[in-house]
Amino acid sequence: MTELIGELSESDILRRILARTPEATAAVVGPGDDAAVLALRGDLVATTDTLVHGPDFRLAWSSGFDLGYKAAAVNLADIAAMGARPTALLVALAIPASLPVTMVEEMADGLAAACAQLAPGCAVVGGDLTVSATLTIAVTALGDLEGRGPVLRSGAMPGDTVAIAGAQGVATRGLSTLFRRFTDDAGVPITLDLDVLTESERREVRAQLRPEPPIALGVAAAQAGASAMMDVSDGLVLDARRMARASGVTIDINSQAFDNAAAALEGGEDHSLLATFSGPLPQGFRAIGRVLDPGAEAVTVDEARYDLPGGWDPYRDWDAQAG
Amino acid sequence: MTELIGELSESDILRRILARTPEATAAVVGPGDDAAVLALRGDLVATTDTLVHGPDFRLAWSSGFDLGYKAAAVNLADIAAMGARPTALLVALAIPASLPVTMVEEMADGLAAACAQLAPGCAVVGGDLTVSATLTIAVTALGDLEGRGPVLRSGAMPGDTVAIAGAQGVATRGLSTLFRRFTDDAGVPITLDLDVLTESERREVRAQLRPEPPIALGVAAAQAGASAMMDVSDGLVLDARRMARASGVTIDINSQAFDNAAAALEGGEDHSLLATFSGPLPQGFRAIGRVLDPGAEAVTVDEARYDLPGGWDPYRDWDAQAG
Structure with missing residues (x-):
């Protein structure tokens, strides 16, 4: 039987997601406390971009893996565009209770794969999970200017x-x-x-x-x-x-x-x-x-x-x- | 006549919101580029928390100002709980096209008021706006440990x-x-x-x-x-x-x-x-x-x-x- 999001608690689902998430190189404290802690070498770059079902993607066309990958990629691009090295992602998922849990696991895999392929060392360091009628993936990406100034x-x-x-x-x-x-x-x-x-x-x-x-x-x-x-x-x-x-x-x-x-x-x-x-x-x-x-x-x-x-x-x- | 979200472009609405947002003390580059840039004194603390209409709030009970205030406050609390000083918020809004623009302006005022009252110097440095059937406010808060270690x-x-x-x-x-x-x-x-x-x-x-x-x-x-x-x-x-x-x-x-x-x-x-x-x-x-x-x-x-x-x-x- 397909296991649905609405059948598990937030902490159960987060545990499943985090088990699929590697550690960020810059992380001093990873997921599990009130907030993540990162050690950076230079100024911090921060951006946020959201994918919403309907305006930004259709489940008829995108797999969970695609969604995770794209949500990471579009945010990493904004960090790169400042001349910074991406160090960490925070992911706020709002998901229908009727969604299969495997879909969320695939999203986690897509997020991890995008980091590994596009920005090695970068990883998900924090997240939040809510039930919503509309599948929404809000990602915040953080980057390190490593002593350089930003390219505006x-x-x-x-x-x-x-x-x-x-x-x-x-x-x-x-x-x-x-x-x-x-x-x-x-x-x-x-x-x-x-x-x-x-x-x-x-x-x-x-x-x-x-x-x-x-x-x-x-x-x-x-x-x-x-x-x-x-x-x-x-x-x-x-x-x-x-x-x-x-x-x-x-x-x-x-x-x-x-x-x-x-x-x-x-x-x-x-x-x-x-x-x-x-x-x-x-x-x-x-x-x-x-x-x-x-x-x-x-x-x-x-x-x-x-x-x-x-x-x-x-x-x-x-x-x-x-x- | 009430002006609705669906009648304006993303950049128009962002301009209205940013006009109501003070500058963050730590901001080297504020909103308007691909990403914000912040100068920190110590390690970075980062967290994300989302309010979704239904599970987290009801529009029958919460004003736009309330929502902005609460979305900021709950995230600032996670930064404070690590022993850090909050420096910046990033806000991803997913809003129904039928919502009055004034509602979003009130949210911006609520976000600004929470920062001013609870964490002076902290402000919104970046955001994203999408249309969604479900009103969703995903906030990421960033903080500065100022040379201290985190309190776990x-x-x-x-x-x-x-x-x-x-x-x-x-x-x-x-x-x-x-x-x-x-x-x-x-x-x-x-x-x-x-x-x-x-x-x-x-x-x-x-x-x-x-x-x-x-x-x-x-x-x-x-x-x-x-x-x-x-x-x-x-x-x-x-x-x-x-x-x-x-x-x-x-x-x-x-x-x-x-x-x-x-x-x-x-x-x-x-x-x-x-x-x-x-x-x-x-x-x-x-x-x-x-x-x-x-x-x-x-x-x-x-x-x-x-x-x-x-x-x-x-x-x-x-x-x-x-x-």
Whole structure:
């Protein structure tokens, strides 16, 4: 018989989750007390990002492992984008009582796998569990600047090279495939079947459900003297506009830098790292444009005005149907 | 006309919230970049706790201000319980699109007020906003040990005095009043009307909806050499059992230390600080028992076995009806 969340106590479930969680390198005190304690070498970086069933994911498409992996990855990307090394995650799970316990165990495995693959040494150091009608995974990620200053959005200077690390525009194609192939006539998500997809479709869907941002390249960019950096979460042009406005410059993007420029310019959820450099690019970054003196447009593409949205507001643009 | 959450973009709402949020003393970089940056003097303490509509609060009883205040207070208490000074909060809000924007502004005011009153210098440094069918407030609190070691649950030694700071058993009486007086025949919450209550009932209901834990006394206890400390969140006997088991001792509680022993022994949600001291108690703590050599029971009351639960599992014991 399937064991359900509502049949166990909070401490039972937390015990099951923590048994699947390795220890964080920086942890002085791990889970089990009122709070975790971490020893850091430099200033602390902290961010929080939440996945909610409906707006952010559909259980018809994402496994528990996918959800844990993605919840970790999107938060690790924000730490990397400051030039910091991720050290720890805190995870607040609000879960329906009707959910199988194995689903939560898979989430724990996904969180642990994302840390191990993307940010070795980082691990879950604390958590909270509540019952909710709506499955919600709120992750806080913490990072260590290790004595460096943070790399902000506001430091791009005219003359800098604009560069990107990681996939760009792949996850957004995966999302299109999910909506096109795995919804019913009313637009409600139906169960994902990877076997009916081509190899490249499968790769794109996986990038959407389980993104693998280039976390280690955040520290590498900082060490190489990046003047500005952010992660591309909502769309390349839209996020580049935010960087350009914060820096008081214009950013020109060269569409030839991408195989599929349309997807790359509008795509966000790969959580690639967008950075600017006055000197040579560190390994893993490739040039996609340059920083210009401030002009009428915050972002131009091939030196021309770009009239599409440049990304999306996940808050506004995705409906909240179940599935 | 009432402006609803669903009518604004995420960035519009975040801008409104941040306008109501003071700057954290420790913040090097505040909200607006990929992540916040904090300068700490010692090791970092981190914890997360979530309020979910249904299991944790009812909109019939709690105002937006109450929710913000309580979400901050319960997290600050976990930081204080380690002997640390709270420095920053990160807030992940998942909110129904149908909620009035003013409700979210009131939450921001409640978060700010709790920081100002309970932990001056601490403030919200980051957040995330998502649409959800279920109103959920996930807060992560960060604290600074300022060069001290953490005060764990596991350090209580036979011979130590058991002491408490803050109200104990008041919030639980408030919750009883809410269920007794402000539910309909089917048990569904109805709108709270403070005017029909006696003065002491009002005080108890307020303690439940807007607890005021003695946050500053966490650092005071650490400085006075507390051997163990935790916040009482689920029930005095239940939480004392956790401390006794972690420390390998028996804790004896003197019921005469309380006016209303029944409520004090079972009550949790005041988030009082339970600590043990080998020397004199710091101001603000009062003796409620002593630490004994380990015996058959982890906790005794008046040196006798205590057979009630000693608290509750908020995860298991509260139903999730709307209201």
